[in-house]
Amino acid sequence: MSRKLTVVLLAMLVLVGAMSLKTVVVTHGDGSVIMANGGAPQPPTPWKNGGAPQPPTPWKNGGAPQPPTPWK
């Protein structure tokens, strides 16, 4: 039982570590890469597999300029 709990703990530690690392890596980004809603040119993603060119983000609707965020 304790070995299984150790595996659970390790899995959680890896997940926390990975998400922390991701946060560090995207710290200086403007957020458009991961949750890209803006009209800024999209930088390439680091999780790209293979050499195929990357298309624009799939959730970008239309070419209208992005308004300022409502809480600014």
Next chain:
Amino acid sequence: MEIVLGPYEYVVWLACTLLEIAVLVCAFKKDALRRYILLNVYMAASVLVSIARYNILSHYGFTSKEYLYFYYYSDSLLTIALYFALVSLYSHIFADLKAERYIRLGTVLLLSGTALFSYAVVQQFSSKLVTHFVVELSQNLYFVGLVLTYILWAAVLKMRETRTRLIQLVLSMGVYFSLFAANFALQNLYQSRGAFFEVLTPLFGCFLPLSWAYTFWQVPEEARTVPSQLAVVPR
């Protein structure tokens, strides 16, 4: 505005696909196809996805929704395949400890945890939830893979693993993940020079098939190395 792909993108893409095929050929020739089956499944999937992407790109165009959706969904599947390929290296390293059962448990837990975390992040989006989830899962799994590779390298050093081919595969995975992460971080840090880093990104995609092809072709299964000698800086 219509985005036109230049010869550079096509040449790198073709080179990358040819290197992926080379990995499969080298693994077949050197009897490593079954021993590293998940690594080869990942490479075979990469080749198939590359061909399908090219077909869709040539039929519908770079900015088409067909290519766009296929790109992101297939990328997510490839990242999951790469995750399992990485876990299979854990099985090789920990084979003597009979820890197969625990590795399987950890693999499923980590994948489920990452999926849950990704869903928790994207559930705020009311539209295109699935697409958001797919892309979020893909990138989160990428960072999980990055951390897992570092842990695996630490395990290789700690357990004094000597199989050169295995060490090369782990190291190449670590360099591959690190290259993309570093490129991504630098691109965010120096956004004015984004074009430079954009040129580098597809080139980095060629590193993993190149290093795996080299490993399968040049390094025999019986070759042995002392990894502590690789990590120690001579004085």
